[in-house]
Amino acid sequence: MKKAMFIWNPSSGKEKAADYKDFAEKTLTEMGYDADTRETTGPGDATHFAEEACEKRYDLVVAMGGDGTINEAVSGLAEKEHEPLFGLVPLGTVNDFARALGISLNPEEAIEGLKTGREKRVDIGKVGDQYFMNILAIGEIAESTYEVEPEQKTKLGAFAYFVEGVKAVASDEVTTFVIEHDHGTWEGEAKLVLVALTNSVGGFEKLAPEALTDDGLLHLYIVENAALPAFVRMATALVRGKFEEDPAVEAIHTTRVSIRTSEPLSCNIDGDEGSTTPFDIEIMPRHIRAVVPGETD
Numbered sequence: 294m295k296k297a298m299f300i301w302n303p304s305s306g307k308e309k310a311a312d313y314k315d316f317a318e319k320t321l322t323e324m325g326y327d328a329d330t331r332e333t334t335g336p337g338d339a340t341h342f343a344e345e346a347c348e349k350r351y352d353l354v355v356a357m358g359g360d361g362t363i364n365e366a367v368s369g370l371a372e373k374e375h376e377p378l379f380g381l382v383p384l385g386t387v388n389d390f391a392r393a394l395g396i397s398l399n400p401e402e403a404i405e406g407l408k409t410g411r412e413k414r415v416d417i418g419k420v421g422d423q424y425f426m427n428i429l430a431i432g433e434i435a436e437s438t439y440e441v442e443p444e445q446k447t448k449l450g451a452f453a454y455f456v457e458g459v460k461a462v463a464s465d466e467v468t469t470f471v472i473e474h475d476h477g478t479w480e481g482e483a484k485l486v487l488v489a490l491t492n493s494v495g496g497f498e499k500l501a502p503e504a505l506t507d508d509g510l511l512h513l514y515i516v517e518n519a520a521l522p523a524f525v526r527m528a529t530a531l532v533r534g535k536f537e538e539d540p541a542v543e544a545i546h547t548t549r550v551s552i553r554t555s556e557p558l559s560c561n562i563d564g565d566e567g568s569t570t571p572f573d574i575e576i577m578p579r580h581i582r583a584v585v586p587g588e589t590d
């Protein structure tokens with residue numbers, strides 16, 4: 294009998310998560326799987342469960358939760374000898390990976406979609422011993438998001454980030470970056486460096502509109518240090534989906550990026566704090582066997 298592991302985070306998606314869990318178990322059984330359900334209790338669980346599924350040669354791993362849970366499950370599947378199929382059921386607030394893969398943001402539809410979906414091999418990124426599916430951000434603007442207090446986040450939402458971002462843009466502090474990539478070396482002062490894998494970043498689909506989940510490329514954007522009006526222009530370009538055409542933005546498509554900075558800076562990986570510079574980022578092309586909507590080729 295085919296074996297599936299269903300990993301779910303009960304803290305995501307509020308009180309309906311348990312109902313979706315029951316529906317997912319029923320669906321996997323109907324699909325002919327022996328379904329083994331695992332509930333996460335805290336950070337790291339989803340990774341350990343997915344690792345176990347690889348060791349025990351499961352056919353399918355399905356993770357249900359927000360982007361944090363999905364990142365943890367994919368990290369457990371990465372670089373293993375046995376590669377189960379990976380299905381995801383989005384239950385978070387942003388759900389970038391599901392958006393990029395065209396998976397329904399309605400959990401019931403996403404679960405139903407496992408029945409009719411097809412396999413698609415998709416890229417992930419690697420930095421040190423961490424993996425990412427959507428975006429790595431580094432620079433004063435990225436660092437400033439850590440300064441947003443939790444209660445400020447709840448009260449003001451995106452506006453709190455915006456205020457911190459403007460403060461970072463307006464500050465005199467500048468960081469010098471040395472960035473090596475496939476086509477050469479970029480050296481200079483930058484406010485923000487972004488490495489995107491997909492076209493959905495923070496639920497916003499216009500930062501890297503051309504980034505495909507299986508193009509084998511890191512989409513690198515270097516936002517140069519500039520005066521405030523340039524940032525206003527850049528924000529407008531971003532909203533219009535023309536970010537990479539802005540003169541203060543260097544856009545490079547590459548398979549590897551090495552980043553060194555004048556001061557150590559920590560990066561933000563898929564929304565959570567990650568490694569501190571210097572570090573190397575690489576693409577792992579078509580590494581994960583994701584289940585996505587659509588007919589099998």
Ligand SMILES: Nc1ncnc2c1ncn2[C@@H]1O[C@H](COP(=O)(O)OP(=O)(O)OP(=O)(O)O)[C@@H](O)[C@H]1O
Pocket residue numbers: 302303304305306333334335336337338358359360361362363365384385386387388
């Ligand atoms: N039982 C649990 N209770 C609390 N936290 C948990 C539990 N299980 C896992 N976690 C942790 O919760 C973190 C956040 O989960 P996740 O990102 O999936 O949900 P979310 O915060 O609702 O989503 P989003 O970030 O999209 O709003 C994960 O990093 C995970 O380690």
